[in-house]
Amino acid sequence: MAGWNDLPTELKALIVELIDESGTVRDGTTAPSSEERRALLALSGMERALYALTGPMLWETLMLGTRSLACVQAFGGAVSSERCRLVRTVDCRRDRFDFDRTLQAKIAKACVQALKRTPNVKELRLDGPGSVWVKRLPSLPKLMRKVRTLNLKTVMEGNLSAADTSAILGSFDKLVDISLPSSIDDEDQLVLSQLQALESLRKLDLGCPMHSGDELHYPILSQPWSGRLTFLSLSMWIDEPTLRSLLHQIGSTLKSFQYANAMDPSSSAPLLPYNLPVLEHLGLVTAWDGAFELCSAFSNAPLEVMWTSRGDCYYESDLDLLGGVVEQHSSTLEVLEIRLGDGDEELGEALDRLAAKCKDKQVRFNIVNLWT
Missing domain, CATH: 3.30.750 (Transcription Regulator spoIIAA)
Incomplete structure (x- = not known):
């Protein structure tokens, strides 16, 4: 019977990879005492080949x-x-x-x-x-x-x-x-202008300034961007015209957009579709009643994955609006994920309707409870 030493290096590499199948050792999110990490450390001391195979996994991320x-x-x-x-x-x-x-x-x-x-x-x-x-x-x-x-x-x-x-x-x-x-202070427009001038920039996750309790009116956001952004996560509560102008500047390359603090649509002009010809992933987080009406502005995007979250709790009307999104994007949409909060226990019938709509359109429907 063949022993461990008789196995080809390719098979040993596969076994080592399976130990960290979730990738938590590589990305540093596992605990130092986790079973996966301890197993890899044990293997690394067995032979030179395993030492070489486990090294990149154990040392790719250094948690200092x-x-x-x-x-x-x-x-x-x-x-x-x-x-x-x-x-x-x-x-x-x-x-x-x-x-x-x-x-x-x-x-x-x-x-x-x-x-x-x-x-x-x-x-x-x-x-x-x-x-x-x-x-x-x-x-x-x-x-x-x-x-x-x-x-x-x-x-x-x-x-x-x-x-x-x-x-x-x-x-x-x-x-x-x-x-x-x-936590950027009141001079954050200096940083925004620097980001806009960065030609190499492809992915940007931009937090919301702590001082802002109202809509932010940053004309600079609507200025041309040198980088060809493919991912944007935006937690700034900006006015809709500025958001529209920003998406117009970067829309030709944007594939993934996450927008927290989505605006109150009642304070905005009627929402015409954004021009986002390659947008595949959309995430919306809001605490405003009826803010999922913003979804209508993404009607022209070839969405494949969409997730939503409410700051407090969903209303049945929110889920009905999302049912319309499934209908509208049925030719491209593959996954709809609803992230529920603590106050969403009474949505059984509305969730059932949305689940049925997804099943009818062959869209995978995921429910994530953020409080469990």
Whole structure:
């Protein structure tokens, strides 16, 4: 009978991949003590071939922000250069409830030292005072030329000014994928203009400024964009004419659009269809009654996947409107996902009608309960 050593390398590679089938070890979302990670670590010590197969999985994402300060500071002397070269993503983000800014700053400085040993990083996820990164990133010129994805999404309010954000963005040569937080201050138009001028930009996740309690009137959003955006996640509650102009600027290449804080349609002009000839994925999040009427503006898009969420709870009229979306996009729509909240227990009949509509049109209907 053939033993493990007799198996071809291709089969061993497949077995190793199956251990992390969900990809949580690769992307760093699994716990350090998880069964998957422990299994891969055990395999890595069995033989040289397995050491080589497991290395990229164990070291693709380096989670520094969740480690102790001492652990991050010791990284340089504890990890071999061979392992460091396998790292593609470095996550320096702290726990969202860690309010110790002095510790954040110390860990950010230690992370910079660790980054000097990881020459092949393509993605950075940063946290801590923006001023630390503004000061330290210029010391990593080779790395800054290679990084393509920058995530500042979870930076706490007060830790990142628009000036800091602008300086950080300016440290990189060719960013393709950018996620920005909901804590940019009143000068955030400076950042928006910088994003518009970035020719390499393809994916943008833009948070909502914390100071905005009303519709934002940002004429700059409707100005031409140099990058050919394929993905846009927008959490800014902007007026409909500005949204329309923005989508007009980027619509020819936009394939995925997620819009949170969708506007109250009663305050907007009648919604004519947007020109989005290649839009395949649409996500809408809103707390406004009747805001799903916005769906009518996407009638010309060849949607394949759509998901929706309410800030409070759905009304039967919302689900009936979504039934109309299924009817309207039946030739292209493959998946409709409804994300339910705590107050959606009484929607049985309306959900049944929507499920029946999806079944009739051969659209997969998913219900996700956000409170379970």
